[in-house]
Amino acid sequence: MIHYEKFTLANGLRVIVHQDLSTPMAVMDIMYDVGARDEDPNRTGFAHLFEHLMFGGSVNIPDYDEPLQMAGGENNAYTTNDLTNYYISLPAENLETAFWLESDRMLSLAFGEKSLETQRKVVCEEFKEHYLTKPYGDVWHKMRELAYKVHPYRWMTIGKELSHIETARLEDVKNFFFKHYRPQNAVLVVAGNVTVEKVKALAEKWFGDIPPGEKYIRELPQEPEQQEARRLEIKANVPLDAFYKTWHIGNRLDQKYYITDLITDILSGGGSSRLYQSLVKEQKLFSNIDCSHFGSTENGLLSIEGKLVKGVRIEDAEKAVEAELDKVRNELVSRSELQKVKNKTESMIAFEDMSVMNRANSLAYYEILGDAAWMNFELQKYGMVTAEDIRRESRAIFREENSNTIYYLAEG
Amino acid sequence: MTIDRKQAPPIVDAVNFHLNLKPCQQFTLQNGVPVYAVDAGAEEVMLLEWVFFAGNSQEEQNLVAATTNFLLRNGTAKRTAFQINEHFEYYGAYLNRSCYNETATITLHCLTKHVAELLPVVKELITESTMPSEELAIYQQNMKQRLKVNLKKSDFVAGRLIDAYLYGEKHPYGKYSSAEEFDALERDQLLHFYNQYYTQGKLILFVAGKLPVNLESLLNQQFGDLPNQAVEVKQTALQPVTQKKFRITNDPNGVQGSIRIARSFPNRHHPDFLKVQVLNALFGGFFGSRLMSNIREDKGYTYGIHSFLHNHIQHSSWMVSTEAGKDVCEATIGEVYKEMKGLRDEPVGEEELLLVRNYLMGSILGDLDGPFQIIGRWKNIVLHGLTEQYFYDSIRTIKTISAEELQALAEKYLQPEEFFELVVI
Numbered sequence: 001m002i003h004y005e006k007f008t009l010a011n012g013l014r015v016i017v018h019q020d021l022s023t024p025m026a027v028m029d030i031m032y033d034v035g036a037r038d039e040d041p042n043r044t045g046f047a048h049l050f051e052h053l054m055f056g057g058s059v060n061i062p063d064y065d066e067p068l069q070m071a072g073g074e075n076n077a078y079t080t081n082d083l084t085n086y087y088i089s090l091p092a093e094n095l096e097t098a099f100w101l102e103s104d105r106m107l108s109l110a111f112g113e114k115s116l117e118t119q120r121k122v123v124c125e126e127f128k129e130h131y132l133t134k135p136y137g138d139v140w141h142k143m144r145e146l147a148y149k150v151h152p153y154r155w156m157t158i159g160k161e162l163s164h165i166e167t168a169r170l171e172d173v174k175n176f177f178f179k180h181y182r183p184q185n186a187v188l189v190v191a192g193n194v195t196v197e198k199v200k201a202l203a204e205k206w207f208g209d210i211p212p213g214e215k216y217i218r219e220l221p222q223e224p225e226q227q228e229a230r231r232l233e234i235k236a237n238v239p240l241d242a243f244y245k246t247w248h249i250g251n252r253l254d255q256k257y258y259i260t261d262l263i264t265d266i267l268s269g270g271g272s273s274r275l276y277q278s279l280v281k282e283q284k285l286f287s288n289i290d291c292s293h294f295g296s297t298e299n300g301l302l303s304i305e306g307k308l309v310k311g312v313r314i315e316d317a318e319k320a321v322e323a324e325l326d327k328v329r330n331e332l333v334s335r336s337e338l339q340k341v342k343n344k345t346e347s348m349i350a351f352e353d354m355s356v357m358n359r360a361n362s363l364a365y366y367e368i369l370g371d372a373a374w375m376n377f378e379l380q381k382y383g384m385v386t387a388e389d390i391r392r393e394s395r396a397i398f399r400e401e402n403s404n405t406i407y408y409l410a411e412g
Numbered sequence: 413m414t415i416d417r418k419q420a421p422p423i424v425d426a427v428n429f430h431l432n433l434k435p436c437q438q439f440t441l442q443n444g445v446p447v448y449a450v451d452a453g454a455e456e457v458m459l460l461e462w463v464f465f466a467g468n469s470q471e472e473q474n475l476v477a478a479t480t481n482f483l484l485r486n487g488t489a490k491r492t493a494f495q496i497n498e499h500f501e502y503y504g505a506y507l508n509r510s511c512y513n514e515t516a517t518i519t520l521h522c523l524t525k526h527v528a529e530l531l532p533v534v535k536e537l538i539t540e541s542t543m544p545s546e547e548l549a550i551y552q553q554n555m556k557q558r559l560k561v562n563l564k565k566s567d568f569v570a571g572r573l574i575d576a577y578l579y580g581e582k583h584p585y586g587k588y589s590s591a592e593e594f595d596a597l598e599r600d601q602l603l604h605f606y607n608q609y610y611t612q613g614k615l616i617l618f619v620a621g622k623l624p625v626n627l628e629s630l631l632n633q634q635f636g637d638l639p640n641q642a643v644e645v646k647q648t649a650l651q652p653v654t655q656k657k658f659r660i661t662n663d664p665n666g667v668q669g670s671i672r673i674a675r676s677f678p679n680r681h682h683p684d685f686l687k688v689q690v691l692n693a694l695f696g697g698f699f700g701s702r703l704m705s706n707i708r709e710d711k712g713y714t715y716g717i718h719s720f721l722h723n724h725i726q727h728s729s730w731m732v733s734t735e736a737g738k739d740v741c742e743a744t745i746g747e748v749y750k751e752m753k754g755l756r757d758e759p760v761g762e763e764e765l766l767l768v769r770n771y772l773m774g775s776i777l778g779d780l781d782g783p784f785q786i787i788g789r790w791k792n793i794v795l796h797g798l799t800e801q802y803f804y805d806s807i808r809t810i811k812t813i814s815a816e817e818l819q820a821l822a823e824k825y826l827q828p829e830e831f832f833e834l835v836v837i
Contacts, residue, residue, distance in 0.1 A: 020454075022454060023781050023782075024781070025777065025781055060417035061418070061420075065700050066767065067420050069698070069700045069767050069770065069771040069774075070766070070767050070770050070771075071774070072423075072426030072429075072770045072771065072773055072774020072775075072777065074699075074771075074774070074775060074778065090774060091424070091426055093424040094424060096421035100421050104417055118711070118712040119712070121711075121737075122708055122712045122714070122715055123715075125668070125712070125713070125714050125715045125735070125736065126715040128667045128668050128735075128737070129668060132667050133663075133668050133735075134564075134565060135561055135564040135565070205415060237665075238564070239560040239561055239563075239564060240557055240560065240561060269501070270497060271493065271496075271497030271498075272494055272497035272498035272501050280554070281550065284550065284553075287554040287557040288558075307561070309553060309557070340498070340501055340504075343501075343502060343503060343504035344501060345504075346504055346523070347457070347505065347506075347523050348504070350455050350523060351521065353455055354453065354454075354455050354457065354782060355781075355782065356781075
């Protein structure tokens with residue numbers, strides 16, 4: 001049970017305080033309710049590029065990192081298709097430094113041309129490092145385009161193409177900031193060796209006078225239900241054939257999310273999971289195989305991917321995957337197998353909650369989803385899942401007309 | 413009330429903190445196996461690590477140590493690989509194993525309430541593993557496939573080559589795998605190695621988290637009767653290559669180069685080691701470092717550039733590592749040398765030195781947070797043959813090292829002709 005207090009400033013900024021006196025540190029986590037899904041289809045990669053620009057100085061503070069390091073702090077940030085998160089960890093004595101820095105960049109950025117120019121290059125190198133130079137590095141770009149025709153999940157957080165980042169203008173940066181980086185669209189979590197009184201006073205002092213801005217109303221085009229199987233074959237200079245298949249699944253707020261999550265654990269959550277045991281160990285068709293899901297806020301994808309053992313025909317490999325899916329569609333999982341994946345979830349949550357930073361991050365995430373209190377009911381929701389649920393959901397998800405398949409084949 | 417947003421709030425300089433390494437209980441099992449334990453934390457979880465002197469320094473043929481370590485979990489006299497995995501996973505536990513240069517480990521993360529169910533099976537892995545031929549064959553095939561994919565990645569290739577240049581291809585720190593060597597592995601060699609270095613071998617145990625009250629008797633019951641024979645870690649002479657500069661084309665269509673610039677460096681017992689860690693921070697050890705500020709934040713040549721000292725026991729090296737655009741690789745290397753020169757020519761200013769001190773102190777404070785982190789520090793101290801005093805020496809060094817000392821160290825070590833230089837595209 002994670003204890004916390006929540007209050008809202010007059011400008012709409014939600015503040016959550018989670019005290020843990022066992023640590024000498026304080027953590028500040030600011031989550032903005034904006035991600036790659038909120039981008040213009042012709043300016044993709046922008047939310048993430050913007051995250052980089054948040055470190056290029058704010059209206060009153062020319063350098064973000066240096067004063068924080070001087071206070072003994074560290075920070076980082078990440079962007080997903082759904083949200084953008086900034087987090088700081090520093091000695092609790094110096095908590096006010098975090099308030100000073102974060103409030104100034106919520107107030108306004110410096111919007112320097114030089115910073116934009118440099119970060120454009122840095123992000124292009126990041127794009128190359130992660131998606132262009134690695135074998136199979138473009139597969140998730142292709143898969144998203146295959147599976148989503150309308151919804152903005154059809155592009156990756158890094159962006160659809162390098163040119164979108166290369167042509168970003170300062171004007172776009174400003175508009176994006178004032179549309180999304182407003183107190184009403186953010187959640188501030190302060191955790192660790194802090195008191196509620198002190199956080200209240202500091203939040204008022206530093207964030208209280210930031211104009212609320214307009215509430216961003218998200219109106220994204222919804223993906224129509226897929227009606228027929230989609231398939232794509234890619235030939236590339238890779239050493240091994242690889243198999244990728246996805247199926248549409250529901251959103252994060254549905255109870256079905258917990259069922260789906262356990263399905264992926266049954267299929268590939270470790271050395272005793274079904275796909276690994278059957279396809280890697282017994283039939284020796286794959287050298288590795290993984291099943292996971294995007295964990296996205298809106299309707300997501302469940303994926304199965306693996307590299308084939310040299311000499312195996314990819315059609316045969318796919319049939320073997322289908323045979324395993326037949327089992328979850330037709331037979332009930334045993335009591336002990338269901339208990340196993342629930343136990344695994346329980347311990348995973350316990351390990352995650354060891355770190356104050358993770359707890360702060362989870363509180364912010366659930367608050368953005370709807371209510372920080374949900375953090376404390378996750379385990380209960382997993383506990384409710386039955387063997388019948390697993391079979392019913394497997395039948396609903398693993399339908400050929402709901403699927404997207406990529407054969408990623410080695411040339412020559 | 414209006415606030416002056418240009419004015420930074422007052423801070424307590426982290427350099428003034430008194431940092432303590434939380435003590436660790438020490439006891440020995442009946443057979444002399446030392447146990448280091450840190451009982452702390454709010455969650456009902458724990459970590460146990462069995463450290464054997466079964467690293468790749470001990471093997472007579474490449475990959476024997478790593479393969480033996482990998483197959484520990486893949487079958488015992490009583491259970492198949494599947495049954496072993498199922499057992500640990502049923503209790504929501506994570507059982508991992510890793511092979512290093514001097515040591516090889518088994519690591520268990522579990523909920524404290526389940527530890528008694530899990531220890532007997534860990535014991536089985538140490539005394540009754542069978543290394544089945546079929547499991548070995550699957551491992552060989554899958555590792556060869558994985559290697560094939562990795563060899564397409566410039567960063568992977570660069571990482572292998574730079575270590576081979578620094579330490580020599582035959583040295584435990586420099587050798588790397590090949591398909592032929594995977595093929596050459598034989599079950600009998602693995603069983604022999606297993607028996608000598610695990611079943612009979614020397615063991616140290618590290619435990620942390622919310623510990624059960626009967627920990628000592630639990631451990632004695634399962635591990636107190638292992639032979640725990642002395643093991644001498646084999647020493648191999650360094651054989652660095654003579655050529656210093658390398659340019660390798662791995663992928664003719666590559667858009668980035670993996671750059672590694674590295675020099676040999678003594679181990680943690682050398683009086684300069686702790687001081688050079690401060691110099692390293694200044695050079696390329698954190699986000700505010702000179703390399704990062706110049707090459708990423710000013711020039712935009714790379715997503716990230718870092719320098720670090722290898723955490724090896726016998727012998728270390730000092731390395732700069734980055735992936736940069738193909739057309740700016742040479743410019744990046746030029747800037748790295750320029751930053752070395754800057755550190756040699758000019759003493760670091762007060763402000764920047766204070767920044768580095770505060771940053772390092774703050775990050776140690778953060779690192780000491782939580783039982784798993786604390787036991788990690790202790791493990792490093794024990795395995796490197798150091799004492800608790802090393803921790804306090806490192807704090808003192810961070811607090812007191814002067815700009816002149818740092819400049820003298822830069823003059824001594826940051827000499828470009830001492831560095832290997834590698835670009836893999």
